[in-house]
Amino acid sequence: MKFGKTIETSAKELPEDWQPYIIQYKLLKKNIKRIVNELDDTFRLLNLDASAISDDAILLDSESVHSGAASIMSQETTDQADSALSGPVSAADTAGKIEYLIEKDEDGVVHPVITVKLRSHPVSPPIDPIVELNDDGSAPLDELSLPPTTPTLAQQISLPEAAIVPPTSNTPHVAGNVVQIETKQDGNVTETQVTVRLQTDQAFFDQLIDYIERTRAFEKDYTHQYNTNVQTLGVDLTAVTSPFKHDFEIWREIFRLYMDADIWSHTEGDFRPTNSAHEGQERFTAFTRHIEKLGLPRKFRDKLSGKLLVSFYKLNTELIYMKLLQEMNEAATRKIIKKHDKRTHLVAKTQFPQFVAIDTTTLTKALIFTIHNDLVGIVPQIDDYLCPMCLNVAWRPLRLECNHVFCSRCVVKASRRRMFNCPVCRAKGAIYRAGVDNVDQALLNFLKLYFPKEIKEKQADIQQEISEEEVGIITAAQSRHKPCIIM
Ligand SMILES: [Zn+2]
Ligand SMILES: [Zn+2]
Known part of the structure; x- marks a missing residue:
């Protein structure tokens, strides 16, 4: 398909009021x-x-x-x-x-x-x-x-x-x-x-720069509006995702699946998207289908939750639009300069980007970060509170002098095995010196509030382990006292 046609097809995916911000490749081509x-x-x-x-x-x-x-x-x-x-x-x-x-x-x-x-x-x-x-x-x-x-x-x-x-x-x-x-x-x-x-040639570049600047102004206004919408949604979400509310668990599941969907395929800590708008759209659609299939929205008790989920979907869809718009404009600029150089035999491709380079990731990176930090991050996920040794909830949490947190059970077991250094950073004697004073009380209260189910399971596991240990000790003791039978 010719590029002019491709861009027309993609343009149809964008909302009506976004159309003026698409670089008019065909018009520019005529000017060449x-x-x-x-x-x-x-x-x-x-x-x-x-x-x-x-x-x-x-x-x-x-x-x-x-x-x-x-x-x-x-x-x-x-x-x-x-x-x-x-x-x-x-x-x-x-x-x-x-x-x-x-x-x-x-x-x-x-x-x-x-x-x-x-x-x-x-x-x-x-x-x-x-x-x-x-x-x-x-x-x-x-x-x-x-x-x-x-x-x-x-x-x-x-x-x-x-x-x-x-x-x-x-x-x-x-x-x-x-x-x-x-x-x-x-x-x-x-x-x-x-x-x-x-x-x-000047008129051609004036027009191209005019398109790019108009798009940039739109992106700037749009980002401002987007952030305002995220903040508003964040306030409402905080209310419905309180650990005392019924919908809290449902939201946690939705956001966990959202993170698993890895819509933009960004690396941890860096929100730069490596997926194209279409790949992002595919993954987002798969995510929403999954949510519907599990019937999660139907489980909401608070009517507000349903509305907030729609707003969350909308913000994600707009993020896909923004990525698509930037990709289209970047491709249109690149292609029109290539066409310019080919037809006129004047080489602009090495000179023009120095004045106006189109970056398709910085803005979307910021928007992806906002969604994760200001919305998804509102609901704590268990993955962020695991003990690095047993990979289970860090209960009861002991914070070592090196600041690494483990469950007290793992610290005791490590100490018994004479592993005295921190297993994460190898801080010398960090486990050896850990005691009751190292219990992180604030974290303990937080975990109790947000992960009561996980803590209950963990406590049951620990109890089971201790019982088995005791049985082992008794069995070993009994075997030592067995009468010696001489055949
Ligand atoms: Zn542990
Ligand atoms: Zn450490």
């Missing part, structure tokens, strides 16, 4: 044709062979593109220009060098310019080294007027009179604006450097 026309005219007026310019070898040469801020595209056009230049410019001695550079001014406006260097044996007297043009520093190439004592650029580089067509309102495209002409005399060779500001 205008850039090609402007380049054709510009090169025609400079008397360079346009067909030679359209050859990949001249302008688009990956070997000549360097990465970094000063990256420019340049390529000697000696061979191709030779045949194109005639008249006062001596064909045999002429070399043309074309550079394309996108500059950004203080106001953040980008200016794409091409610089053409021509070398020739002068027939007419040389013009001033630097010719100041209009007040704004520019003049249309086809209306160029130089001081009367010097030949015009057109004469200098043999511009045919017929090619000078003043632009009218009906002109579909115009040649670029000359912003600077510089000539240097080296022996009997004159080097003329013409810098041309490309109007249609």
